[in-house]
Amino acid sequence: MVQCVFPDFDRESFLKAALDGYSDLELTPRARQISNALAEVLPSDRDRSIDILVESLGSEAGSSDLTGMASLFYLPFVFFVADHGLDCFEGR
Numbered sequence: 001m002v003q004c005v006f007p008d009f010d011r012e013s014f015l016k017a018a019l020d021g022y023s024d025l026e027l028t029p030r031a032r033q034i035s036n037a038l039a040e041v042l043p044s045d046r047d048r049s050i051d052i053l054v055e056s057l058g059s060e061a062g063s064s065d066l067t068g069m070a071s072l073f074y075l076p077f078v079f080f081v082a083d084h085g086l087d088c089f090e091g092r
Contacts, residue, residue: 001056010041035079050085
């Protein structure tokens, strides 16, 4: 999703960081690890990184699309914003 809107996305570095020890982690630590991997490969300009992530989300999902555990797909993005982008939303 990210690579579709950010062609400079370093997929190999992202996968290496995201998957290191991944199988030993539970759900929340997995999402946190993916978030940290995103932070390593996205631009250091956090406003730009947030714009990339928002654009990669695509169209808004309806409530019927996010049943069960489907909404957890976005948990790494939530952690990224919490850790690196809260200030980016002031004035938006």
